Amino acid sequence: MKTGLTIGKFAPLHKGHQFLIEHALAETDYLIVIVYDSPEVTTIPLPVRAGWIRKLYPSVEVIEAWDGPTIVGDTPEIRKLHEDFLLSILAGRKVTHFFCSEFYGAHVSKALGAMDCRVDEGRVAIPISATTIRNALFENRHFVVPEVYRDLITKVVFLGAPSTGKTTLAESSAHNMGTVWMPEYGREYWEKHQQDRRLTLRQLLEIAQTHIQREDEKTLEANRVLFIDTDATTTWNFSIQYHGKADPRLTQLADSTLSRYDLFFLCDDDMPYDDTWDRSGSADRTIFQKQIRADLIRRRIPFFTLRGTLEERMRIVMQILKHFDKYSSLADNLISTR
Structure with a gap:
């Protein structure tokens, strides 16, 4: 039986x-x-990087090396450190072929008693490195599959009642950062399908599902950050307001938002109300704003409240994003924005 082994940080x-x-x-x-x-190289957690390989290659056995050596070099001491670690983590399992594209292929394969199999060592077939991608993700996105690229994008969602500036802020933020934004699909759908200013439970579910589908597509066009106008919790709140209940599948989508997005901004209702034909009045805006805020708190979703002019709101968003890292702790991100 031929048993192969390869190693790496895969970052990304x-x-x-x-x-x-x-x-x-x-x-x-x-x-x-x-x-x-490899915390010295990337903040992307080991389970996320290992998960990419498990998802794309289900037949592969993936081992997470939490205590692997981080020092890199070609001295006898460093070579032995890496060899001993691999022999230890393999725990006596026989490897017949060692695959890599690096200089260490010779000494590692010898230590394992395996065949030294070099693959595209000169980076001719695929001229890219993880370092290059980390330094210029958007420019090199064609070297990263969608399953990975989506995990590298910071997803920022703006919430709030109608006429609280979500759309303007999402579009302006995207323009400011040279990326794309995801418009609210619900408004587009409502204008086409509403009957007496209402939608059915199934239609509200369809809004959330299609919004997420479009959002996933937009993520592949994003330059590090995707700005999003509303999410499934907003659609869920509309459903509760209209019908007193929601389709269970919509509830599931709303419940998943905490793990789907990286930053939540609640746009306050302190700006003048824009009384367009598709809105139901400033009094309803005030009530719905309170409901959205209460729902975020109920769901234990951390959020920043944005008040004041567009410029003031934009300044807060940009300041938070300036040093934000989606895979760092909340405490670390708050410290970095000071």
């Missing part, structure tokens, strides 16, 4: 890594991929 996983993994899969009966925890 790119098509060069995939070329290596797929080559190894074609040459062996069984493949092991060891993913190193």
